[in-house]
Amino acid sequence: MSFLARSIAGPMIWAVTFSVVYALHGAGCALGWDGVVAGPVSLQRAALVGSWALGLIAGAALLQRLPASGGMRAGLPRAGAWTGLVATLFTLFPVLVTSSCDAARAPAIHLFTPA
Amino acid sequence: MVLLLAGCDGPLSTLAPAGPAAGDIALLWWGMLIGSAAITLLVGVLLALSFGPPRVRPARYWTHGWGLGFSLVVLTTVLVAGLWVGERILPRDDGAVEVRAHAYQWGWRFAQPDAEGGMVETDDTLYIPAGRPVDVIVTAEDVIHAFWVPQLAGKVDAIPGRRNLLRIEADRPGTHEGLCAEFCGLGHAAMRFELVAYDADAPPDALADAPPAEEFADD
Amino acid sequence: MTDATIGAAAGTGAAAGEIAANAPQRALGLHRELDRAWANAPGWRGQITAVSHTTLGLRFMATALVFFAIGGILAMLIRAQLATPEGAFLDTEIYNQIFTMHGSIMMFLFAIPMLEGLAIYMLPKILGTRDLAFPRLTALGYWCYLFGGLILIFALLGGVAPHDGWFMYTPLSGANYSPGVNADVWLLGVTFVEISALAAAVEITVTILRQRAPGMKLTEMPLFAWYMLGTSVMMLVGFPPLILASVLLEIERAFGWPFFEVARGGDPLLWQHLFWLFGHPEVYIIFLPAAGALSTIIPVMCRTTILGYGAIVAAIVALVFLSFGLWVHHMFTVGIPHMALAFFSAASVLVAVPTAVQVFAWIGTMWKGRPEMHLPMYHVMGFFLTFVMGGLTGVMLAIVPFNWQAHDTHFVVAHLHYVLIGGFVFPMMAAAAYWMPQITGRARIKGLGETAFWTILIGFHGTFFLMHLTGLMGMPRRIDVYPDNPEWIWLNLTSSLFGFVMTIGFALFALDLVLQAWLGPRSPRDPWRAPGLDWAMRLPPPSYNFASLPGPGRLDGGAQAAQGLARGEGLLPGAPRGRREVLVTGVGSARPEFVAILPGNTALPLGLAGAIGVFVLMMLSGLYWLTLPALALVAALIWVWARGMARGRDAAPVEVAPGLTLPVHTHRQDTLGRTGAVCLLLADGTLFAALLFGVGFLSVVALGWPPPELTGDPELGAGLIAGLVAGLGLGVVAVRLGLRAQGRGGAVLPAAAGLLANLVALACLGWLAAAVLDDPTRHARDALRGVLTGYVGLHALIAAGMAAFALDQARRGEIVGARAGCLPAWRLWQDFAAVTALIAGAILLAQGAGG
Known part of the structure; x- marks a missing residue:
């Protein structure tokens, strides 16, 4: 059982991070966080980038802790950890570059500002 | 090719x-x-x-x-x-013309500025100036519909209780067809409309003749 | 088996997982002995009382094929209507019913039951056991599927079928815009059918985890089992949101509690979230078993082994998770901000990676081996061509701006047919060609299958390839006429013509199956020289699959292992005690742990499904008060069901191999039933989580909030909630006291205390509902409070029932010594009920404070 649990640990980290960031995004837009300034960016973006970073750190830490060799009993958990890390990186990188809430109202602070 | x-x-x-x-x-x-x-x-x-x-x-x-x-x-x-x-292609806070599209079973009510800038109401035809970005505020009366003018932009749903925003722009004056893309019951297939992009310097007479827009249901 | 035969074989140590062989016996004698215990009853009674996975798996698949044919006929009606721009063939109402039913039938009555049937039939054979973990549950699932499906079909014949599209968007499907019974038919009928999906998911999971042949480690089990494990876990997590959504919408329609109605604080988008939270994983639930069949068939057809076993398993795990992060790509046009769309766009794109890993592993397998073009391989090639194109259009649709154009057009219709026919139907046809000799013991009639394949392939691409263009040229889904668009005519006419070609192809395919089963010449035992245990038996398979169960060293011989097993050289040979016995092994170790005794033929599943059917029909007729006696009947039958599992007598340990004697399941706490209960609670917990999502979603996103002030007495409410949680908590203590007193047979008192505690909790709950909660029709907040209370109440009621059952068992002396009776199951349930009640209570209190 612990083999299965270790194998899904990485994807679980992605699932939790994805859910938290998505929920925070919805809540932040509803509560107007994108209008609140937090340093160089909005509170909205700070919260999202922060939780994304936490997820990435958790994923990397998991990968560090897993043994590197030992056939499939070690391989599947490692593959799972990589899956989680890459998925967290890939699916949530938009927190850096896209418009957060209703674009018509939000300040244009993203990288993809049209010319 | x-x-x-x-x-x-x-x-x-x-x-x-x-x-x-x-x-x-x-x-x-x-x-x-x-x-x-x-x-x-x-x-x-x-x-x-x-x-x-x-x-x-x-x-x-x-x-x-x-x-x-x-x-x-x-x-x-x-x-x-x-x-x-x-x-x-997102709508932005850049002073675009605002029009409204209100969907109901089964037709469209539009509000758009006339030559003087006052909002006038039309049925099943939407007038926008060509060559200028236009934001369509899309609302629904009863069930979910969707506003779509394929030659100009993607679609956005008209959902009861919500105001969705879609940016459209026509390059040149001309007429384009639009339709309801989300299944909305018996009259779905016939829920078409026309979009007239006019030369901004010469608004069509239809706009001058149109009645002033009344408040929409959710205002 | 006599004692003399046991000692004959040389015993070796069990330390390295070595298990000695039993002495060979006469195969015919063993067969007769086993058949007496395992065969269905003769005649029509046998069809009603059968619980055998072989019978029911075949029946699931055959029924699914009938529904496929009905869905196909509906598709032809659609194509006939669209062949010309002003088709006067169907009126709009009928047309709407037909496309709604086409989608609903193909998804819920064909694809899901088909894959369930394949798994139900194949898994025990592939894993080396005699039946699934819960045979009566298999039968219950089948009857629920059949009855639910019949309700939908009769509604179609009666002209009152659902007509709001297969995803039933509110408010169109709500009471205002769909008065009449149409939408109720969908909500109740489909939910009825979903009982079978959950039942199958539970037993597939348990069977794969606990009934693999000794020595078949998880890391070495056939890939089909990995795929089905992924599928079944996805079903456990994926179906509850749909079931919740259906229940909520039915409550809204029947009793006026608002969940989706804007004016009273609901939100139509809640329906969409819950529906697609199921709906997207559903696509992978359908694809994974098909991919499992491909991973089984391709290496055999190429005379080699699968390439990249570990990578494929990792890809399955990745798919299982990622597929739950895609649902919003069905909602790109509802007005969600671009960043949130971008998350789901990225996830939808990323999910193509594990799919690509599998596709390239299969291609690599073909490079490694020598592909032989037998009939299954034709369908595999059809799969590659079709599915790759469908996957690529899927990536296109994952791209937000393109989706804004293509969404709800015929481009999507084309895409989904490429994915479902490419990713499910072609692999299933490959599987049929591959396993038909195993199922029927007959070889096929040459030529017909190839003709069917080419006809289907040409018909399919002729129908759907150009349909992408139809969509890009602006034709929306679900329209019945297009008088003003002559530019679509040739496209639609072409699709319609080829659609009929495809239909002819499927008819030929069906004919091929029938002819093979009826007239085919006898098949050799190993027509494909395949290594799996599914071929290590007589063809067609006997009722018990294996006369003795395969163990270490006999797991990949294919048909070569059959003889030794038939002679009883494997484990647990024969049925000397006249019972249906299977081995239960450890999840990780695959070491044999104990012997489970499975129930025999019974009509109870039919009766229970019938009782549930009465409930559904009463709901449909609007005779809501008459649902109560139906529910009472359901409860009574479940009690009888559970009594069937209880065993009064002490069962002696069983010698399964020389030197290996194992206890019977009644003496263990880690029974199959307990693993099954864990699976069920996973599904139940997901349902609860989906409900919490609904509470959070409406509280944050919906318009029409804040709700009106609460009117109940807050102090009384707090007291009653505390009483409710305390009662369920005392139940948690009581069941543990019961387990402690089990050894000396002293569980009577704790069970009685647990029953009392649960009844107190129920009383508090009833009082809360009657005196504190506001009218649930007032606002979505009050409706959600009502549903939370109902959820807790149902769980407390079942907990009380289990406590009563334990009390009964303790009084009968069935809980004594090593036998725990229903206490372990009750403990699980009581813990779950207490925790969910605590959470629900906290939410009620928080809302009370805020109101």
């Missing part, structure tokens, strides 16, 4: 764009189509080659090289292109 493109023409065709958003998306489509055709061909060739004598490649060549490496490179490219186009 010209023949092919001519075959794709039509008053509702996304492949005959007449505005910047639809144009960007059509470009995206042609790019993705070429890439997809190449990948389909590639898979076909790889399959055909398998019918020769056995050829041993390490498992990682397939699972990591092709499976992970190749696909991640292709997919990242497509995703970034998509997000870039997506950001370009």
